[in-house]
Amino acid sequence: MSNYIETVIENCKKNNPGEVEFHQTVEEVLRSLEPVIEKHPEYQEAAILERLVEPERGITFKVTWVDDAGKVQVNKGYRYQFNSAIGPYKGGLRFAPNVYPGIIKFLGFEQIFKNSLTGLPIGGGKGGANFDPTGKSDAEVMRFCQAFITELYRHIGPSTDVPAGDLGVGGREIGYMYGQYKKIVNRFEGTLTGKGLSWGGLNGRTEATGYGIVYYAQCMLEANGEKLEGKKVAISGFGNVSWGTALKLNELGAKVITISGPDGYIYDPDGVSGEKVDYMLELRASGKNICSPYAEKYPNATFYAGKKPWEVDADLYIPCATQNEIREEDAKSFVERGVKFVCEGSNMSSTNEAIKIMQDGGIIVGPSKAANAGGVACSCIEMGQNAGKTVFTPEQVHAQLKDIMVGIHDACKDAAEKYGFGYNLVAGANIAGFLKVADAMMAQGIC
Ligand SMILES: NC(=O)C1=CN([C@@H]2O[C@H](COP(=O)(O)OP(=O)(O)OC[C@H]3O[C@@H](n4cnc5c(N)ncnc54)[C@H](O)[C@@H]3O)[C@@H](O)[C@H]2O)C=CC1
Ligand SMILES: O=C(O)CCC(=O)C(=O)O
16 A cells, blocks of 8 residues: 555544544545556645545534523534535535534545536535434424524535535425525525425435435446346335335335334335335434334334344345444355345445455445435535526436436446456545546646
8 A cells, every 4th residue: 555645544543533434434535546646646746635635624613502491402513614626515414413523524525526426516515413303392403403504504605515414404404404594694595405395495306315326226236237126125224315215126126125223123024115115204204213113013024123134134235324334244244145235325334344345255335425426416406406596307307317326337337447446336436536526626726
């Protein structure tokens, strides 16, 4: 491994102590760029890697709100505006109790490459707060969102930085934030994406991430002589991404046999289809963050407390919940059981060790920064819709999404082949995403 790359990684760790998730993605991405840096010494001369791992701007702020009992609550809010070489900062907001700079920076850094892969003009950013939505009333969520955006509004705008949803932030939260943003700036503009359809939202954005993941998985299977139809698929989570993934898998003739939550997983031998997919929305809207009620409602299904769905035999695994869901022991078990395909839906679904074990064991891994890029791609289409003061039809959006996902798969495959990695989509995604951003940074000078 080149000394240059290892030095950048070591300095990044020193400059961001304790931020282990951020270190993890920086190691994963930078190490796969070695042949690129060898071929392009000009990137090293211009310190492109050092500049990429340092956010252009990081904002930390206090979020003060009053809960239903009248008690004043204080949370920490963040927005890391990572890289604007190819467009305004773009990326979601995460509300979860474990949010701290290491999580937001890992997400923001990954977003640079993901957004580049879409082929659309969007830079990378991410934000959020250490707010736990579990068990909060609707009124509490509204007051929190209003307080959050009352600070963040001054740092965002339709050509500056355009936040969206992520874990813990869906249509309801975007609505509350947009309402408050509009009230403060007195402009109706596309500063947040994932909006409701009657107020600027895009037909198809809600399901876009999940649909895109399935299109990407389909490309992986087909590139290896297999079909999605008839496959048994184990997915995790029951949130927005899991829901969209389940919908599209069913539509394309695959069978979804698991969902999961922090409480454990559900195995449904009859398949999570039809009204059971709609029921996932009810589970999410309950605000309890548990999946066990599924087995009470559908008695053929079984709930396994405290376990992950990866122990179930399936043809394809799609993690859709949170980071590092697939760890070393899961990867070893996949290899022992002859698993062929894992397509990451959640951001950074697997640890770096797990990726290595899976790839060394012959498993085809679809990396999240490519596979889940359909969501942000449709967010960018929503930005265009808002700027053009128009409305796109679901057919227009879905056709574009499918083309974008096939294009991303092919870009990953081609970049991997060109730089000697064979059909390694993980390396290919990093290289293809990096090249476009690096060239834009070179063209724009030292800034
Ligand atoms: N919403 C979007 O458009 C996009 C989301 N993603 C990623 O997809 C993943 C899921 O996001 P969403 O579906 O939007 O969030 P969500 O809040 O709708 O759903 C999250 C799901 O993950 C589960 N979960 C959370 N923490 C967990 C844990 N520690 N163990 C097990 N399950 C856990 C929750 O129970 C829930 O079912 C995240 O990694 C997010 O970064 C990626 C691209 C776009
Ligand atoms: O739609 C967006 O802007 C961002 C979605 C997101 O947070 C992600 O791609 O991880």
